[in-house]
Each structure stands twice: as structure tokens, then as C-alpha cells.
Amino acid sequence: MSSTSSDLRPPRCRLLRWSVPRLRAFRRRADRIASDVGSQSNFSRCGALALALTSALAAGLLSSANALAGAVLPESGGSPNADKISDLYEIVLYVGVVVFLFVAGALIYTLVKFRARNGVVAAQIRGNTRLEVGWTAGAALIIVALVVVTFMALPSIQDPAASGTGGLAKANGNLYAVINQPPPPGGQGLTIDVNGQQYIWRFTYPDRTFSYETMVVPIDTTVILKIRAQDVQHSWWIPKLGGKADAVPGYTNETWFKISKAGVYEGQCAELCGRGHANMVARVRAVTPEQYRSWLASQKKEIAASRRFAASQRTAQTPK
Numbered sequence: 001m002s003s004t005s006s007d008l009r010p011p012r013c014r015l016l017r018w019s020v021p022r023l024r025a026f027r028r029r030a031d032r033i034a035s036d037v038g039s040q041s042n043f044s045r046c047g048a049l050a051l052a053l054t055s056a057l058a059a060g061l062l063s064s065a066n067a068l069a070g071a072v073l074p075e076s077g078g079s080p081n082a083d084k085i086s087d088l089y090e091i092v093l094y095v096g097v098v099v100f101l102f103v104a105g106a107l108i109y110t111l112v113k114f115r116a117r118n119g120v121v122a123a124q125i126r127g128n129t130r131l132e133v134g135w136t137a138g139a140a141l142i143i144v145a146l147v148v149v150t151f152m153a154l155p156s157i158q159d160p161a162a163s164g165t166g167g168l169a170k171a172n173g174n175l176y177a178v179i180n181q182p183p184p185p186g187g188q189g190l191t192i193d194v195n196g197q198q199y200i201w202r203f204t205y206p207d208r209t210f211s212y213e214t215m216v217v218p219i220d221t222t223v224i225l226k227i228r229a230q231d232v233q234h235s236w237w238i239p240k241l242g243g244k245a246d247a248v249p250g251y252t253n254e255t256w257f258k259i260s261k262a263g264v265y266e267g268q269c270a271e272l273c274g275r276g277h278a279n280m281v282a283r284v285r286a287v288t289p290e291q292y293r294s295w296l297a298s299q300k301k302e303i304a305a306s307r308r309f310a311a312s313q314r315t316a317q318t319p320k
């Protein structure tokens with residue numbers, strides 16, 4: 001379309017006078033680059049390929065259920081410590097949103113109200129002690145308030161809750177999840193050893209029974225996890241049952257959870273540990289104490305039968 005004389009007349013607004021020639025120059029440059037890159041069909045093919053690859057990547061990421069550990073807030077609802085983490089996160093998030101809205105609102109208001117106008121000269125102001133002290137002290141107060149709230153919430157995240165009355169009777173293992181922590185009222189919990197190995201989790205129960213990948217626990221019972229690694233560093237993480245706990249060779253980390261509702265809680269190793277890391281899933285199946293006892297007994301029998309079978313195979317293969 002041809003330009004009219006009114007299009008070519010310099011705009012009256014100073015901002016337009018500055019931006020219009022620059023936008024026109026940018027467009028000319030973009031046209032030149034597009035013609036250098038090649039024909040329109042080539043460009044479309046490249047664009048379609050890039051779009052397809054990006055879509056495939058996004059679909060792959062979104063289809064992994066374990067990767068969606070709460071889009072905005074941490075997952076919760078499985079254990080009291082996970083609930084407390086989520087509560088604390090919500091408090092910090094809401095304070096952050098209010099601060100953001102206040103700062104962004106003030107910025108937009110100022111940009112609009114004091115925008116450049118023809119014939120108006122901006123007042124040259126240097127410093128404002130009351131304002132500067134105000135926003136420094138205000139920001140410091142917000143941080144102090146968040147620190148106080150965080151330290152108040154931390155004990156309920158770190159210290160294991162007591163097992164409930166509907167939990168496993170005579171669960172063994174003391175309720176210690178952090179060093180020098182006094183035992184909580186209400187007795188004991190069930191201690192399970194968690195061992196990270198490339199690329200599977202092994203769980204060892206108090207009577208040396210073990211399982212891989214799926215941990216079976218009784219509901220309403222505080223479960224203390226002693227987390228170790230056999231080879232490289234891994235990270236134990238079941239989002240609905242609390243935060244991550246690193247599994248580091250040579251160290252024992254401890255965490256806990258207490259599940260009130262029977263069900264399956266999914267998780268994933270959260271530390272890149274090698275080629276098979278993505279397959280290193282973890283699962284906690286919470287059942288009633290009676291179901292837990294019968295599962296433990298049948299697991300024990302299966303392990304004994306497997307050991308007998310392995311021993312017979314070794315005997316059969318030993319040269320005579």
C-alpha cells in the first residue's frame with residue numbers, strides 16, 4: 001500500500017517520533033533476514049519442524065505424572081509434614097504475590113501518570129529519605145516475619161508425629177528423624193531402611209524382610225526412613241509424603257511420614273543418578289495394619305522360597 005502525505009508527516013507525540021522510524025528500520029531488517037534465509041517454503045518447513053519438536057518435548061514432559069509434583073503449590077494430603085510444607089509455601093507465596101502486585105501496580109501507575117507529554121518538563125527530584133527508609137524497613141520487616149513463621153513451622157516438619165491409635169501395635173524403632181531430637185509423646189514408629197541403587201530403591205523392614213520399588217506401610221503409623229545410597233547420590237522423594245531427602249553414599253539421612261488414608265503414593269528419584277534415573281520410581285502403598293502383617297508374612301515366605309531355589313540352582317551348577 002502506498003504511503004499518503006499524512007503517513008509521512010512526523011507524528012506529534014515525542015514517543016511516536018522516536019519509535020516509528022526505529023520500528024520501520026527493524027521491519028526492513030527483518031524482511032532482509034527472511035529473504036536471506038531462503039524461500040518461504042523452506043522457512044515454513046523449518047518452522048513446522050521446530051513446532052513439532054517443541055510440542056513433542058512439551059508432551060513428553062507433561063505426560064510424566066511424577067514430573068507434575070504440584071504446578072503451583074507442593075503436593076500435600078498424604079502426611080502431616082507434607083501438609084505443613086504446603087502451608088508454609090502458601091504463606092510465602094501469598095506474601096510474594098501481594099508484594100509483586102503492590103510493586104507492579106505502583107510502577108504501572110507511575111509510568112502512566114508521569115509519562116512524557118508535549119510541553120511538560122519533568123520535575124528533577126533527587127532522593128526522598130522518608131520513602132527510602134520506609135521501603136527498606138518495610139522489606140526488612142516482611143523478611144523477618146517470614147523467617148519467624150518459617151522457624152515456627154519447622155519443628156512440625158522435621159519432628160515426627162506420634163503414631164495414632166489405629167496404627168501398627170508394637171511398631172519398633174524410636175521416633176528420631178533429626179539428631180538430638182527429644183522423642184515425641186506417643187511411643188514408637190516403624191523404621192524402614194531405604195537404599196538407593198542404580199536404578200532401583202530397596203526397602204528393608206525391621207525383620208530383614210525386603211522389597212524393591214514399592215514400600216508397603218501400615219496406616220496411622222509413623223514411619224521413620226533411614227536413607228542411604230549404595231553407589232552414587234540419589235534423592236528420595238514422594239511429593240505427597242513430604243520433602244526430598246538425599247541418599248548419599250557413606251551417610252544416613254532420616255525423614256518420616258505418617259499416612260492416614262490407605263492408598264498408593266507415587267514418587268521418583270529426584271537426583272540425576274545416571275542413564276536409568278528416569279526409571280528409578282518409588283511407590284508407597286499404605287494398607288491397614290492387618291494387611292501389612294499379612295503382606296510381610298507372604299513376602300518373607302517368597303524371599304525364603306527364592307533363596308531355596310537359588311541355592312538349589314547353585315548346587316546343581318557346581319561341578320562335581
Ligand SMILES: [Cu+2]
Pocket residue numbers: 234235269270271272273274277278280
Ligand atoms: Cu536418580
